Amino acid sequence: MSETAVENPTAGSPLDEPVIVDAVADAVPKPATTPDGSFTTRQSREEATIEARQFVYDQSFGTLTTINQSGNFEGFPAGQIEYYIDDAEQDATLLLIAVDMSSAFRNIGSGSPCSLAIRTGDQPNGETPLHAAAAKRIILYGEFDYVEPSLKVKAAFFAAHPDALEWAPGMPGFHKTQWIRFTITGIHYIGGFGDRHYIGSLPVDKYVDAPVNERCKHPESDSFLSRLSRMTWR
Incomplete structure (x- = not known):
């Protein structure tokens, strides 16, 4: 790890102690290289599509962005955190509660268009990456439709x-809520730094068909399924 002395522009003289400016840069993972030292080919679009599909499936929080349709901030974008799950049995659509x-x-x-942004670090109790x-x-990007999912999907x-x-559709004592399904119509993916990861659009059809590893995704689903089956909804 190298060290560089940084001059103080206001004092016109070097700082008394060198400032380590390369520590973070040295810790950033470098691209894989071939024996001659050149970089290998960066992540392909196909690889990124499979990776993105698993990434969305593994996460469960996203920032829903819409355009304000009225009020003091009419015309401005607004984003807020929303819960979701990826429904692997329904063409990679996402299930939310509105x-x-x-x-x-x-x-x-x-009539506002909408998008859902998902990133590492937004998940509860999850690790925040050192290099965000x-x-x-x-x-x-996509469209919403109101649905009535199965008890199995609700349990998940x-x-x-x-x-x-607490605010499940049909539960008493809360604002009106409804189940909605988000169907993806467009995807922009950032796999990481562009010199080694794919950045750009992904084909929706290939994304939907990409395999996912569902192991341990919803370990409490069975207990919730039993609980939901005994509940009385309004």
Whole structure:
């Protein structure tokens, strides 16, 4: 690790002690190289599509961005965190709960386009990457439809988000909520730094067909399924 002395521009003389400016840069993972020292080919679009599919499946929080349709900030984008699960059995669509009083879903109801941004570090109790700029993130563009999912899918949602049972559709004593399904129509993926990872659009059809490892995704689903089957909904 190298050290560089940095001059103080206000004092006009070098600082008393050298400032380590390369520590972070030295720790950033470098691209794989061939024996002659040249960089190997960066991640392909096909590899990125498979990686992105698994990434979205493994996460469960995203920032839903819409365009304000009224009020003081009409015309400005607004983003808010939303819970979701990836429904691998329904063409890689995402399942969410819409709270009718939410500004985001009011915007969507008034015709706003929307996108869902997902990144490493937003997940509860998850690790925040040391180099956030090199972390995976993805923007999904799409459309919402109101649905009535099966108890199995609901159980998977609450296994991922047990606190959301409080505002589940049909539960008394809360604002009106509804199940909604997000169908992906466009994808922009950032796999990390562009010299070694893919950055750009991904084909939706290939993304939907990409395999996912579902191991241990929703370990509490069975217990929630049993609980939901005994509940009385309004």
